[in-house]
Structure formats: C-alpha cells, structure tokens
Amino acid sequence: MTGESAGLVTRHPAGFRPDPTRVVTKLFVPGEEAPETRSRAGALIARVLALPEGSIDSTVDRVLAGFAGRHRDLLAVLEHNASIMSHRLVDPRSLDARRRLLLGAYFTHEYAVEAAALCNPSLVAHPRQDGLSPGQVRVVLSLRGIGEGHISSIGFATGVLGPGTRAEWRSRTGPVSTGERQPDSWSRSWLRAAVDHDDCDNEITATVTATLPDPFGQYDLDHALAALDPRLLERAGAAGTTQRIRELATSGYTVSFPGDTDLAQRLLWPVGASESHGMEDARFVRFTDDNGVAGYRATYTAYNGATVSPRLLESADLTSFSAFALTGPAARNKGMALFPRPVGGRHLALCRGDGETMSLATSSDGRSWSGEVPLHGPTAAWELLQVGNCGSPLETPAGWLVLTHGVGPMRTYAIGALLLDLADPARIVGALPEPLLVPGEDERDGYVPNVVYSCGGLIHDGTLWLPYGSSDTRVALATVPVDALLARLEEAGP
Template sequence: MQTLSYLRAFDIYTKGGRAYLIYSFPREKEYFFRLKESTDFFSFIDTKGRLSISSFFRSAENPDTIKELSLSRISNEKSFLTYTKEDSHLRTHLYSALSSDGKKWKKTDAIPGIHSFGTIAPWYLFEKQYILYFGDSAIRIATSTDLKEWHIIPGSILKPRKGYFDQSTLRVARVLNVGDYIALFYFAKNKHKKLCLGVVLLDKQAPGRVVWRSESALWEQPDHWVTNKIHILGIVQTDENFVAYFKHGRGEIFAHTLRYDREVEFPYTKKKTQAKKEKKSPEKKKEDSPLVLKRFYDNPIIEPKRENHWEALATFNSAALCLDNKVHLIYRAQDHGGISVFGYASSTDGVHIEERSDTPVYFPHEVFETSKGKSTLHPYPVPSGGGWGGCEDPRLTQIDDTIYMIYIAFNGSQPPGVALTSIKVDDFLNKIWKWQTPRLISRPGQIQKNWVIFPEKINGKFAVLHSITPQVSIDYLDSLNPDDVLIDSYHTHQQYANKERWDNIVRGVGAPPLKTEYGWLILYHAMDFRDPNRYKVGAMLLDIDDPTRIIARCTEPILEPDEKYENEGLKNGVVYVCGAVIKDGTLFVYYGGADMFVAVASTPLQTFLEELLSSGKASFQNKK
C-alpha cells in the first residue's frame, strides 16, 4: 500500500465492495474530511467532494483533539460515529454522533463511565438494543436502545490470558458483522511488550458470549515500530480475507492481510454440508396422548432479568423440590460473560412464580468451578453447556433433614465434572444459604454430566445414578459426605435397540428419580439421528428394589422443542429437564428452553404411569 504521510488518516470502512479512507490535510485553514477510494483494498485514489462529517467537526469539534475514530453503518440510512478525546487532565472520553441521512450529524455528550475507545457492532440489533464494545484493560459491553443513553453491563466479556499473546491489557480495535457472528478485533501486548492483534467471535444470539478466540496473534508489531505511535485505522472484510490498516509514525499507512486458511480459521468460513435424509422422520405424536406433557399456557415462568447482571443473559435448567406443599426451584443463571450461578424461586401452585431471589443463592468459589488460578493457562477448547465456567444444571434431592445438590462444575480450563454439596432443610426453607463445601465426586479430567441421587436409601445405601448408557449404572454408598465420594462412570451416546426408535441417541438422566407405586420414574434426554440437534425428553420406570432393571420405557417423546421459547435462545431446539415434582396428584416437570428460559409442563400422574406401563416391555435392559 502506498505511503500517505502528507495526510492525516482517521478511519477505513467498506461500502459496495470498495474500501474508503477518511482523511484530512492537517494544514488546511478549514478542516474538511475527504475520501480516498480503493477497488483492490490497497491502492487508493481521491474521490470528489468532501465527507458529510466535515461540517459536523467544523461546528461541533476540533479535529486536532481527536485520537481515534470509527464510522459504523447501522442501516441503509443511519450511520454512527464514535471517537475519543482527552480532557485537560489527559483522561480519555468516548464521544459519539448520529446521522439519520448521512448528511446531518448530531453529537452526544461523552458516554459516562467509558474512558477508552469503543465502537458498535454494525448492522446489528440484539433484542432492539445496539451493542457497544469498549475497554482499556478488559473488553466490556454497553447497550442502548436510542444510541444516546447507554447502560454499561457489569463485568467483562474478554480478559487477558496468561501465557498467550494477549496476556496484558486488551483494547478494542474494530468490530465487524460476519455471517452468524460478531467479530471483535482487539489489541494486546505480549510478553515482549509488543503490540499484537487478536480476534474473538461472539454469538449474535448472546453478544457477550465468546464462541471462538484466536490462539495466536493475527499481527505483531514490527521491531522498528514505536508502540505509542501505532494506531488502527480499520479492518475490512474482502471476499477472501480480512485486511487490517495501521497508521504509524508521522502518518505512514500500512496494510496487513489476515488470511482465513493461515491465520484466521474462523468456524463460520467452513462450508456447511447438507446432511442427506436417511429415512423419513418419525410421525409426530398425538397432542392428546396421556404421555405427552402439557405446557403451562404462560411459559416461560422464569426469564432473564437485565437489571440483575448475574442473570441478565440466561435463566434455565432448574432443579425442583416440593417442601411443605410448595415448589422450590434452584435455577441456573448466566451473566454476559457466560459464568453460571444459581438463583432461587418458589411457587405454591407449581406454575406461578411468587418469589425470586435478587442475588445468587449459590456461586462458584472452588478451583474446579472458577477461572481463578493457574488452570486458566490452558483454556478448555469448548464451553460446557453453553457457558464458560461456574455452576451448571443443579439437581436437588432431600433425604431426611438434608438437601443434597449435585451439579456440573466447570472452571473453563478442565473438562466439566460433577460436584456435590448439601444444606440443611431448615436453612433452605429459611433462605439461610449455608451450603457445605462442595467437592468433585467424578474423576478429574473426565467429562461427566447428568448424575442424580435417589431420594431414599436402597438396601441401606445411598444410591447415585450416573449413567443409563450402555446400561443403568448406580453406585451404592455408605455416605454422601463429598470428601468420601469418588465415582468412576462410563457412558456412551450410542444407539440402543434400533435406529427406528425416537431415542436412538440417549444423552443422560434429567431430574432425580421420583418414587411411585409402579417403580422409580426417570426422565431422560435423548435425540434422534433422523431429527438431529433437537433435545427431547423421555420417561422410563425402574424397579423399586433393583433400579438397574428397566420395567418400561416410553415409545415416543413426552416433550419436544416445538415452542418459540424452546427454539430461540442460546441453544435452539432444546428442552432440558433438571427438576420434577409430584404435587396433588400431578407430575410437574421443570425444564430449560433453548438454554435461556425456565418453563414447566405437567400431566396427571396416574394416567401417565398407566400409559407408560402399557407402552410395552423396555427394549434396552441392563446388560449382565
């Protein structure tokens, strides 16, 4: 790219397959912003006329005080401008301006609480809100419905990583809208104090959730460059590459190509192949079947609360316990950083929430469930259940005067495992959250999920059901003291009887077992290879005295992801059960919809069990 040291460059953006450089001449008596145009993204020529923001800066700002600037398109008509200036105390402030026609601009005051460069995700709205990314140590987000008033979301979505190129302060470079993702490019310094460029992909369904992060720097500062004289002008997307533009020294402009196949292997660039339809999908169940759960008409019963940062992103996968004829729920909640904690809610009728906690009732603090500590040196490559750490998917079981809680523990570095804690019933009912110190009860280094505790001893032993594939696996224990429990579990997701069944891929147990006159009622999650990526719920009965023996199993799903709140969230096409209770002769099932909401479905217990028993002999038994 040619050297343009005689001009002052501010930003580079694309429109109609061309790149445009915003610049000015420093020695002009009147400050005008001009454009240079490029069709190959490297050679720029002058265009006629002056840019419309010229009048704005002549009347509202002194361009000499501008440090960084970014112009973003919001729609075909609207454009949004962000830029930084320093005050008399040399503190940076972020300002913005909005144009509805690309000609007239209206300036807003400095955005309170933001003292670094920031820019919005272009051509993008999340639930009618614009998303601004900023940060001078870690990357954070702010939201706005009108681009005037901004709400800063507590916490950060991206932090430095020890042992990587981005181990120190992170700063936003540019944000692009790329396919199914938001691409956020950021600056950081490596151990040699050199400036580096990194990138993360953010989920459009949850703009604070990191889907992918570059393992190495996309660009590193050349040895002869001076760090404090490097400025990013823009990053644009071509048909084959990304091109980053830098300004250095007295105004020299350089371009660096970021290639997909060598430097930026984004997941979204991989070609998606259309799976061939092996067989016709199974016939849809009849809605009036006694085995089909009936959803509550006013679902979901628990939704994210934006005013509570710890549950602002998602609330789902709730445990349930019926005490004193009231249903108590412990639900999983996520913030915009993808960290999971537990909240509390209750209902006297099982469907209407009457009480809900304003703060978490359980949160991660042990090394196996928090990102603190040395374990973050080697981040786990994929999230657990859509999250990046914390406590996930609780299950509650009461035995005598103690409530035991099994949950998934994930620290963002090691594979997710199963943890156990407990609380006294009186403390639980009085909302005195004195939980016993949790411990991992699964083997460290193994991926383990979907374990449940039977609500009473079997043959004088505590019983933990930890797998139903390839066989029903239960460990019998003398104690449920977490320090005394370590279970080795083996499970598969392979098919069982035949490919014609709806549950030819079994994922695991849902809610803890419920004791009935016919046997232990087990709800479980399964999929059908003919209907992929859709979690469904099934039911089976286990023998009361020997729960490794299956008495009956449903021939059709009892719940499928058909509603909007089960298909539009963080993980579409999911109904995921973690809690169920029997209350006044009714089976209430509490489940997560699309990894974002808590919903409930119910059915009369007696007719449900009779239909389940009459559905035929179970087609997969414990292998001897």
C-alpha cells in the first residue's frame, strides 16, 4: 500500500454505516420482477376480491400496525398504488375503503435504500446558521445509499462542526420521504443542445424544436410530436428518435419535500429513464452567481443499467430540487464537479472526459459544457490507472484547493490534492507527490474493497473537513490543517 502524506491528516472515529431501517415504498407488480415476464396482477386482484370481510379487516389492521410508523403517509401510498392497479377492475368504485387499502398493500413493497452500501459523501454549509456558538458551522452531508440491485439514491445528514475539530451529527431516524415529483418546463435551446449531445440531429428533431413554444411543457411536446408529418415518421429510426425526445424532456423534473420534514428524512430517488438504476456520486456545492445570489448545485451520475450521463441538481434551500441533463462535449463521463462561483465571467467545472485524466471545462450557462483542457493525468504510481476529482474546488487565498482521487495497483483508491491558480485555474500551482489519504488496515474491506473516496469537503476556521467513504462500508471524517496543506503544496510545486 502507498504511504500517505505524513502528519497532515487526523481521522475521527464518528461516522455513518448503512442503516437498513431507512426504507421507502415502491409499487410491486408480481410477475414483473424481471424483464420479459408476465404480470400476475389480475389473478391477485381476483383473490383479494374473494377474501371474506373478516379477513379483510384483520389483515389491514396488521399491515397498518406493522408499517404505518415506518412511512410518512402509508394510507396515501396504499390508496395511490391501488388506484394505479384499479384499471383491471370492472368498476373500481365498487371497492369499499378497507378492501381498497388491502389491494394497495398487495401492490406495495419496502425497499431498503442503504441495505448494500453507504458511500460518496459531500459536505456543504447548511442553509440555516442560526443558534450556533462561536467557531461552529452547521453542515449538510450528502450520502449515496445503495440497495438491492445496486440502485443508488441520494440521502442527507446534518450536523455541527467546531469549535476546533469537534463534530456532532443529528440522528437520521424517522420516516424517509421521496417527495413529490412534478415535470418541468423546458427551453427550446436546451432541447436542441440535448439532441445534439445525443448525436440525434435529424429532420424530426429539427421540426419539433422549430415548432415548440419557448418555454414548452409536456402538453406542448405531445402536441408537436403528434403533429409530425407522417412521411417523416415513415423514415428509418423515426420511432427511436421520437422516443428519445420524450426521454430527454421528461428527464427534467422538480422534486419538492414538505417543509416539516427534516433534511435527513429527504431522499432523492431515481425516477427518470436515464437514472433508472441510480443517482450516483453527487457532488454538492454552495454556488454564488455573479449577482451574489447563492444556492445549491450538485452534479451527479445518472445510470440506466448500461450507460452513464452527467446531470445537475439545483436547489435554493434543499427543500425543492430541480434535475436535468447536462450537455456538450465535456459532459460525457462520470465525476464532474462545479466551481463554487464563476471565474472570469465563465462557469467552470472539473471533468474527466477521457475516463482517466482530470480536465477543466467551461460553460456560459452552467448547463452546456465544452472547452475541455487537460489538467492532471495519471503520473505517480498511486494514480497510474486514472485521476479524478473528489469534489468541487475549495477557494483559499493561495488558490483553488482540489481534492483528487487516484487509482493504483490492485485498483486501490487514494485521495490526493492539487492547488490551482485563483485567476487562471488551468494552471497548477502545486501537486502533492504522495497521497493525502490511503485506506487504513481497518478501512480496506467492504462492498468495494481498498477504496477511500470523497465527493467534496469544506473549509471552516482554518480546517479542511474531509468526509470520505471507506470501501463503501462506512463514511468517516478526517481533518487537515489548511495552512499546513497549502504550504506542502506550494513547496511541492506543479
């Protein structure tokens, strides 16, 4: 194992492990657990309808007693899932309320969002900083939970850091909420960029984008697709093109959470086709635009079971989140990380378009990315397989502090550090020749062994707070004195 930089990092014992009690409800249709299988819903509904009244009441009572406390509004969930499946009933209104609840229960199951792993943390300041003592900061920690089938979602924890290197975390107990999803409206320029990004520029996409209003919604898109000339729809690949347009548009959505839910109870669950197998590696940053307006942004990786694509979350206060696809030639791989503010009038991001070299990308609007310039590639033995970032750059008077990850022999992950010029981030001021953090002997075993990895740290009161996942088994916290790290980077040079 490669040794880490001596005397810089202090590990702290407090951390998070996967919590199997964090569960959400999902629609369950028996017989459709695997592709290309036949639904058994009709037969199940018939059996529910045949149950005697006494059996209905006792079974519903057991369901509510056993599960109501585990979910925010179980009755609404059961009603909703019953309504989804009621198309198989001749007269859905004939069902009494209790039998309807039981029908919904048979088409509902729990999913443990962290049953397999917990990893990929990123740390940002909380939107509320009231009620704190001197030297303290309230923070939000985003966490990637992985459940059955390797499906990833984004959860949160909150805590207070300081004074000094003290950290206190709030409990994550309570029912988990996936919020209420609503489709967004979209701009024509975004749709044009999205279809270009997909190499899908043809007469169907050109016709649709030319006839849509600006902005447009789901009704407008359905109308434009229905109005396409039949001769265009006869062309080879037409069905695939129209389907892709629908997928691109519906991949943009907003999820809102009730104001009385604790942030730790909110869960961003994958809903679109592009992220059907997970929302991975969210890198949150507190972003301030040129007008001084601050909010939260996070890049994450959408995984559909075959391919990955970078996407963006935007939120004013972590109560409502808007999600949409990123476009452009620099937005084609995992691990994008946004700078916390524009630099020289441009949005900047770290990316890894070739899969192994960390690069700098630019954007005029923060959504379409281009101008990829290589920054730092696989050089040292501990990073010879690939190099990437471990979160958004952190601004210091000496330059942009960038935490990196490198992959070495036996696919061992380590965390390193770079320092970029403040005015010209394409110029490296310093690079640690050795890792900042490597897997300790008690951190090597887990869901993905021999890995330490972070999606973003935070600087507070002269200390770098570095959350990191160890082998996807637990999330721990380390601290680094910023001045000492900067001195080591400046001494090392580029």
